[in-house]
Amino acid sequence: MTPMAARILRPTVLVVLGLIWLAPIYLLLVNASKDPARYAADQVWRPVSDFALFDNMRQAWEIGGLGDAVTSTLLYSVIAPALAVLIGAALGFGIVALRLKHGFFWFVLVFGGTVFPLQMILMPLFVGYVEAGIYDSRLGMVAIYTAVTVPFAALVMRNFLGGIAHQVFEAAVMDGATTWRIFWRIYLPMSTSALVAVFILQATFVWNDLLLGLALSQSDEVRPLMTAAAALQDTYGGLQLTAVLAGGLLVSLPTVVLFLSTQRIFSRGLNLGQF
Amino acid sequence: MSGLAVAAPERTTTPGPVRRRGSYRWSARGFGLPALLVVAVLLYLPFLWTTWISFTEYNGLGSPSWVGLDNYRAMFDDPNFLTSLRNTLIWVVGSITVPVGLGLLIATLSYGMRFGSWLRLPFLIPYAISGVAVGVVWRFVLQNGGGLSQALDALGLPGADSRWLSDAPLNTIVMIGAAAWQQSGVNALLFVIGLQSIPREPIEAARLDGASGWRMFRHMHWPMLRPLTTVVVGLSLVASLKTFDIVWVMTKGGPGRNAETLAVTMYEETFVNSAYGAGSAVAVFLSVVTFLAAITYLRRQLSPERTV
Numbered sequence: 001m002t003p004m005a006a007r008i009l010r011p012t013v014l015v016v017l018g019l020i021w022l023a024p025i026y027l028l029l030v031n032a033s034k035d036p037a038r039y040a041a042d043q044v045w046r047p048v049s050d051f052a053l054f055d056n057m058r059q060a061w062e063i064g065g066l067g068d069a070v071t072s073t074l075l076y077s078v079i080a081p082a083l084a085v086l087i088g089a090a091l092g093f094g095i096v097a098l099r100l101k102h103g104f105f106w107f108v109l110v111f112g113g114t115v116f117p118l119q120m121i122l123m124p125l126f127v128g129y130v131e132a133g134i135y136d137s138r139l140g141m142v143a144i145y146t147a148v149t150v151p152f153a154a155l156v157m158r159n160f161l162g163g164i165a166h167q168v169f170e171a172a173v174m175d176g177a178t179t180w181r182i183f184w185r186i187y188l189p190m191s192t193s194a195l196v197a198v199f200i201l202q203a204t205f206v207w208n209d210l211l212l213g214l215a216l217s218q219s220d221e222v223r224p225l226m227t228a229a230a231a232l233q234d235t236y237g238g239l240q241l242t243a244v245l246a247g248g249l250l251v252s253l254p255t256v257v258l259f260l261s262t263q264r265i266f267s268r269g270l271n272l273g274q275f
Numbered sequence: 276m277s278g279l280a281v282a283a284p285e286r287t288t289t290p291g292p293v294r295r296r297g298s299y300r301w302s303a304r305g306f307g308l309p310a311l312l313v314v315a316v317l318l319y320l321p322f323l324w325t326t327w328i329s330f331t332e333y334n335g336l337g338s339p340s341w342v343g344l345d346n347y348r349a350m351f352d353d354p355n356f357l358t359s360l361r362n363t364l365i366w367v368v369g370s371i372t373v374p375v376g377l378g379l380l381i382a383t384l385s386y387g388m389r390f391g392s393w394l395r396l397p398f399l400i401p402y403a404i405s406g407v408a409v410g411v412v413w414r415f416v417l418q419n420g421g422g423l424s425q426a427l428d429a430l431g432l433p434g435a436d437s438r439w440l441s442d443a444p445l446n447t448i449v450m451i452g453a454a455a456w457q458q459s460g461v462n463a464l465l466f467v468i469g470l471q472s473i474p475r476e477p478i479e480a481a482r483l484d485g486a487s488g489w490r491m492f493r494h495m496h497w498p499m500l501r502p503l504t505t506v507v508v509g510l511s512l513v514a515s516l517k518t519f520d521i522v523w524v525m526t527k528g529g530p531g532r533n534a535e536t537l538a539v540t541m542y543e544e545t546f547v548n549s550a551y552g553a554g555s556a557v558a559v560f561l562s563v564v565t566f567l568a569a570i571t572y573l574r575r576q577l578s579p580e581r582t583v
Contacts, residue, residue, distance in 0.1 A: 006487070006488055010384050010385075010388060011388065011394065013384055014381065014384050014385055014388075014394045015394065017377075017381065017398075018394060018396075018397035018398065019397075021397040021398050021400075021401065021456065021460075022397045022400075023422075023426075024401075024412050024413065024416050024422075024456065025400060025401070025412075027412070027415065027416055027422045028412045028415070031415065041418075041420070041421075042420060042425065043425075044415075044421060044422045044425060045422065045425060045426065045429075087309045087310045087313065088310060090306040090307070090309060090310065091306065091307050091309075091310035091311075093306050094302075094303045094304070094305075094306030094307040095303075095307070098299040098302060098303035098306060099299065099303065100303035100304065100306070100307050101300065101303070103303075103307075106307055106311060109311070109314070110310050110311060110314050113314040113318040113319065115566070116322060116562045116565070116566070117516070117517045117538065117558070117561055117562055117565060118517075119517075119537075119538055119541040119542070119557075119558040119561055119562075120321070120322050120325050120326075120558050120559070120561075120562050121317070121318060121321035121322055121325065122321075122541075122542070122545065122546075122558075123321075123324075123325060123328065123545045123551055123554060123555060123558075124320070124321035124324040124325055124328075125317070125321050126545075126546070127335060127551075128321070143313075143317060144317055146313060147313045147314060147316075147317035147318055148317075148318070150310055150313055150314055151314065151318075154310055179299065179302040179306075180302075183306065207405070208405040208406060208407070210406070210407055210519070210520045210523065210524070211519055211520070211542075214523075214542070214546075215542075215546060226405060226406075226407040226520075229407050229408070229411070230407050230410070230411075230523065230524050232411075233411065233414065233524070241415070244411065244415075245411065245412075245415060247411075248407070248408040248411035248412060249408070251405065251407070251408060252403070252404035252405055252408040255403055255404065255405060256400075256403040256404060259402070259403035260403070
C-alpha cells in the first residue's frame, strides 16, 4: 500500500466506523424526543418533527418511579464509596504506618473479597437480610455497597500510603500526635488525589449497579436507579417506548458528565485501568 | 503526585526513634478491623454459606437438607444449564476478540494522526453510559423490524427479517456486539496510551529502513503492545464470565432461557425458581471456572518458555 493511499484510507475507515458507533446514539436521542402519539415503530430513523424529550423524561420520572430511585442511588453512591475509601485507607494506614503484624496477609484477605463473582454472595445476603429485617432497606443497601467497594479501595490506598515516607509518621509521633490524629490530619490530607479517584470510580460502580439492587430490594423507595431503569421496560402499557428511551438517557447523564469532567484525571492515572 | 499506582519506596528498617514497633500493636489492629469485619461478614460468610448450600436441598423455608453432589449432577443433566454454559463460552470468545481487536484497530489507525483524538471520541461515548442504558438502547435497535432491520432493508442488505433477540445463538452474538459497542472505545484508549509509551528511536529507525503500514505494526508496534494486550484480554476474560446486566436488560435470558449466561442462570434458579441449592451449585461452578480461567491465563502468559 502506498503512503498516499494509507493517508486517505485510515481516516476513512475511522470515520465510517465512528458513524456506525454513533448510529445507536442517534436512534436513542431522536426516538426519546418523539411525541409518543406521533412515534412510528417502522420509521425509527426519521428525525423528530416535534421535540417532546422533556415530557418523555417526566413520564419516566413519574410513572417509572425514577424520582425515588435517584434519591436512593445518590445516597448509596455517595455514602458507600466514602465509607469504603475511609475504611480502606484505615487498613492501609494500619499496615504501612503502624506496621500491622501479618499486614500483607490481612491485605490479601481483604482484597480477595473481590475475586469471586457477586453470584456467590447474593442468596445468603438475601436470606440473611430478611432474617435481620434489613431486606429492602436503605441501610442494607449502603452496607453491601460499602462491603463490595472496600477491597479495591484498600488496594489503591495501601499502595498510595506506602509512598509516604515513614519519617513523616515518626516526626508526628515526636510532636506528640496520637495515631488517630496522624491518620486524620496528616495521612488522609496527603492522599486526597487517590481518595478522590477511588471515590469517583467506586461511586460510578455503585451508580451503575443492577444486580445487588435486583436481589436485595423491591420497593420504589429503596430500589436503586439502574434496577428501576431496567424495570421501565417491563411496564409497557403504562409507559410508552419513547418514555423508556428517555429514561435510559436520563439515568446515563450523570455518568456521562462525570466521565467527561474527570477524563483528565484518569488519563493521567490510568494505571488504575489495570485493576 | 501524578498517578495512583505509586510504588512503595524503600522503607526505613530502623525502628522509630520514639517507640518500638510493638507499642502500636493495638492501634494497628484497630485501624485494620473495620475493613476485615465488613469483608468477613458481608463477603466471606455469604461465600462460605453458598458453598455449603450447594450441597443441600433448600428453598429458603425450613432448614437445608444434605444431598451431597446431587445438585451438581442434576446441573450437568439440565439442558438449560448446558445452553447457558455454551452461551457463556460464546461470550468469552467474543469478548476477548471483538472489543480487543476493534480497540487495537481504532488505536493504531488513529494514533499519530491529526484530529486522532476527535476521531476516537464517538467510540468513547458508549463507555460513559451504563450497562443498563446500553441494554435499553440496543433492545430498541434490535427489535423485530426495528432500527437495524430498517437500516438493512433500506441499504438492500439481507437479514432484515432476522429475529435478532429471539433466535439462539443469534441473540447471544448480537448482545456481544452491543457489549463490544460499549467496550471498544476504552480499549482503544488503553492501546493509545500504550503506543504513546513506546520509545521513538526504534520506530524512527524502522521508518528510515522503509517500514510502514502493516509491516511497521506487525514488527514494531505489536511486539511492544503485547504486555498491555495481555492485561486487556485477561480483564475481558474474567469480566465476560460474569456477564449479567446486558443479557438481563435485553432479553431476561431470552425466550425459553436460550440466551442465559451462567450468571443469569444462577439468578434465575435462585430468585425465580427458589431452588437455592441448584442456584448455589451454579454459583460455585461459575466461581471455580472464573478462578481456574484467571490462573491458567496468568500462568500461560507469565511462563518464560512460551514462544510468541
